[in-house]
Amino acid sequence: MRALRSNVRHFSLLLAIASLLASAASARPQSDSIFGPLPVFEFHSGFWLNLHHTLYREAKLRTNPPASSSADSAAAKSSAELLQSPSTALPPLTTAELRIWTDAVNYYAAHFADHDLLFSNDLIILKDQLGDFEDCDELSGAKRKSCDAGLPPQLTHILESAGAVYRAHTWPVHDRANRRWIARVAPLVREQGLGLSERLASIYQAKWPKPKIRVDISAYANWAGAYTTLDPLRVTISSLDPRNQDTAALEVLFHEASHGIAEPVEQAIVRECRQRDKAIPRDLWHALVSYTTGELIYTAMTPDNSISPPDNSVPGGGASPYAIREGLYARGWDDYLPLLTRFWQPYLDGHASFDDAIARMVSSL
Numbered sequence: 001m002r003a004l005r006s007n008v009r010h011f012s013l014l015l016a017i018a019s020l021l022a023s024a025a026s027a028r029p030q031s032d033s034i035f036g037p038l039p040v041f042e043f044h045s046g047f048w049l050n051l052h053h054t055l056y057r058e059a060k061l062r063t064n065p066p067a068s069s070s071a072d073s074a075a076a077k078s079s080a081e082l083l084q085s086p087s088t089a090l091p092p093l094t095t096a097e098l099r100i101w102t103d104a105v106n107y108y109a110a111h112f113a114d115h116d117l118l119f120s121n122d123l124i125i126l127k128d129q130l131g132d133f134e135d136c137d138e139l140s141g142a143k144r145k146s147c148d149a150g151l152p153p154q155l156t157h158i159l160e161s162a163g164a165v166y167r168a169h170t171w172p173v174h175d176r177a178n179r180r181w182i183a184r185v186a187p188l189v190r191e192q193g194l195g196l197s198e199r200l201a202s203i204y205q206a207k208w209p210k211p212k213i214r215v216d217i218s219a220y221a222n223w224a225g226a227y228t229t230l231d232p233l234r235v236t237i238s239s240l241d242p243r244n245q246d247t248a249a250l251e252v253l254f255h256e257a258s259h260g261i262a263e264p265v266e267q268a269i270v271r272e273c274r275q276r277d278k279a280i281p282r283d284l285w286h287a288l289v290s291y292t293t294g295e296l297i298y299t300a301m302t303p304d305n306s307i308s309p310p311d312n313s314v315p316g317g318g319a320s321p322y323a324i325r326e327g328l329y330a331r332g333w334d335d336y337l338p339l340l341t342r343f344w345q346p347y348l349d350g351h352a353s354f355d356d357a358i359a360r361m362v363s364s365l
């Protein structure tokens with residue numbers, strides 16, 4: 001899944017050179033795209049990264065339209081929604097702008113739409129690179145040498161052209177949504193961030209990363225609404241996704257960051273399975289991370305446990321653990337929930353050791 005094709009390797013080399021230029025660029029004074037100072041996380045609302053996810057989403061809609069509508073109508077509907085929403089009070093697209101935008105979506109459809117944002121090396125590298133160049137108003141370096149992102153020329157041209165359309169019609173709305181999301185979660189991060197990060201690190205018997213974790217807030221992310229890529233550890237969260245709002249915002253933030261530190265759990269599960277000659281259960285560690293984050297955030301939000309259990313019949317209502325509310329356990333993880341409540345919860349409550357909890361879960365599989 002991570003094999004590099006030769007064109008990707010070439011692309012990566014260009015990007016490696018460009019990231020040297022980027023680190024020079026990052027020495028500039030604190031930019032407008034970064035929010036802070038907050039503990040644990042560093043939030044960004046970056047122009048190019050948002051454009052990239054917007055194009056990717058539209059290309060996906062075009063190539064895999066919802067079952068009920070044809071490709072053309074899905075794409076047309078999404079363009080209309082995305083770029084000409086009446087609520088934005090922005091001018092409608094001219095014919096020339098629509099052509100530029102359509103060309104960019106076509107490029108994304110042809111090159112990226114069948115690659116996964118989480119698993120494709122070239123998409124991960126591209127996303128990180130666009131994040132690094134968020135303060136540049138170009139990617140070619142034509143005006144400023146430090147703004148040469150080192151992307152293939154055709155992609156640079158596509159992004160710069162579509163960028164002008166996006167900046168004029170949609171970016172103000174997306175940026176506002178991103179800033180609103182950050183403004184809502186910031187007081188919680190300020191109040192609970194450090195404590196939660198220390199607690200999670202101790203639960204997973206890991207070290208929380210010293211540098212603040214970069215979190216890119218984007219109007220759109222991937223199908224899940226948020227994803228995390230490693231080396232470097234970076235989180236991308238959709239500000240518009242209804243699943244990421246209110247209490248779930250803090251939960252999704254720590255769930256995603258946990259992807260960067262929960263490796264000891266994964267290793268312990270693998271070790272126990274090998275000792276018992278059992279098949280390694282797919283996604284048990286991920287269910288465990290979802291469960292743990294949910295439990296922690298729920299407890300943090302209701303420290304005296306005085307709030308009655310949330311009403312799951314109300315969409316998005318109540319402070320329920322994200323995984324349960326979104327039905328993740330019912331989507332293939334349902335065998336894990338009884339194991340987690342029976343063997344992992346006692347560890348969270350301080351009544352069992354980490355090794356015992358993992359061993360008991362695995363032996364009961």
Ligand SMILES: [Zn+2]
Nearest residue numbers: 255256259286
């Ligand atoms: Zn996850």
